[in-house]
Amino acid sequence: VQLYAAESKVQKHYEEKTQHFLHAQSRSNFYDATLFSVIEGITSIAMALMIWYGAHEILDGTVTVGTLIGFINTLNRIFVPIREFTQQLTVFQRAMSSLENIEKLFREETDVALSETQLQNEITKKLEVFENLTFENVRFRYSPNSPYVLKGITFEVNKGDRVAIVGTTGSGKSTILRILTRTYTNYEGSIRINGVELSSIPTGKLQRLIALLQQETYLFEESVGFNISLGR
Known part of the structure; x- marks a missing residue:
């Protein structure tokens, strides 16, 4: 603000x-x-x-x-x-x-609605091993009347690459990760993992593909092992 x-x-x-x-x-x-x-x-x-x-x-x-x-x-x-x-x-x-x-x-629907079992199997098969991640002309804003935080973001990450996204405070670095984990869903453009559109990937499968360490870390009052294995 x-x-x-x-x-x-x-x-x-x-x-x-x-x-x-x-x-x-x-x-x-x-x-x-x-x-x-x-x-x-x-x-x-x-x-x-x-x-x-x-x-x-x-x-x-x-x-x-x-x-x-x-x-x-x-x-x-x-x-x-x-x-x-x-x-x-x-x-x-x-x-x-x-x-x-x-x-x-x-x-609320917590997963992507996929009606065909065959389609689910095909997506799961494509995502067994990570190959590449593609952002193509991605735009995002928090509300219809607010300015765009991301404008025309395009890049590709292949298997084995190490990528660092740098920028000033408020430039949208954390927003990119939140879009990738589908915390934010109202983006424009295309995001694909192994050629599969992000919006078509089941939530459970997407969560297994991504390990996210945020700036602010919250831990449950349990063992270290419990916190590490949570959701796995």
Whole structure:
């Protein structure tokens, strides 16, 4: 953002995206406060009626003060779980919303849709041994309205080659790797491994072809062997 001096543009975009969330959050808080106030009001009215009725009964000698206090405590115990339940309604609704988002992630297609078994076998056979990687006029930008980070990238890497991609900060070096691992998929142009288009390679096979060491490394709290063999 700072590299392209796009602070004001990003801020405007962020504000537009968060307006809907702000409105929904405000409505949720309003309903939550209203429900809580209603329950508290009902509780207070019930207590007042109990004290008023009990006071008359005490004056008439029908009940004792201890009996009235016992009824008030019982009534208060009845309303406690109701009050607690209403306070948890908002938490429950947020949990359900989070669950829906998680389910959407699980339902997403994580692999390339290949309908023909023969085609899958042919691709797998071509990718048994790495031969070459080809970038042909690859262009990429993070969103339709943002400037291109990569413009017309073309190069070829053959088996046994050692290639270093150098450039200034923000020039797109890490972006090339993220495109190659299909972290970013909305690129233009052609990327082929052993002549097979990147978008046609099954995710599992692609992950076995590439060993990626990123700038920021995250390790699980397990053994070194577990972290090295993860996904293999």
